[in-house]
Amino acid sequence: MWLPINLNENSAEPMYHQIEVQLRALIISGQLANGTLLPSIRELAQMLKCSVITVRRVYQDLEAEGLLRTRQGTGTFVASVQEEERDRHRTAAVVEAMEAAIDAGLRVQLARSEMERIFEQVMNDRWKES
Structure with a gap:
């Protein structure tokens, strides 16, 4: 496989x-x-x-x-994964990725407003692609 x-x-x-x-x-x-x-x-x-x-x-x-x-x-x-467990894993995966992105922004000293602008831009770009 x-x-x-x-x-x-x-x-x-x-x-x-x-x-x-x-x-x-x-x-x-x-x-x-x-x-x-x-x-x-x-x-x-x-x-x-x-x-x-x-x-x-x-x-x-x-x-x-x-x-x-x-x-x-x-x-x-x-394994058989219940819907609520699946949702918990999905949410945890996204939170982990977002925390990593925020940490990267903090390391390079981006302002909160700049991080929010980047987040909105990336989200908009991704939604257009899907």
């Missing part, structure tokens, strides 16, 4: 985190349905050209969150 996960080797963000964020988004958005069999740890590591340890950590983290379930000898599957 092919997964639309894109990694940026030049990113300061760790590889496992890039994979985890994207896989979580695929599950939360419903692009990966309940019960979908995921590639084995080894297969996904080969597809993404990363370490088996990296993929194992991602699968373990997402299983701990209740988004994946593993059956010994069968594989790793997308």
Whole structure:
């Protein structure tokens, strides 16, 4: 099974985190349905050209969150996620991204008004694209 996960080797963000964020988004958005069999740890590591340890950590983290379930000898599957849990994960993902954007603005000492202008501009641009 092919997964639309894109990694940026030049990113300061760790590889496992890039994979985890994207896989979580695929599950939360419903692009990966309940019960979908995921590639084995080894297969996904080969597809993404990363370490088996990296993929194992991602699968373990997402299983701990209740988004994946593993059956010994069968594989790793997308877990059944209730709508309210799905909404909680969706909101948390957006809040995390917004906090990171705000932190970036603070680091370069942007004024609140400038951050708000950028936010509105990016939101308007994205809505036009979709």
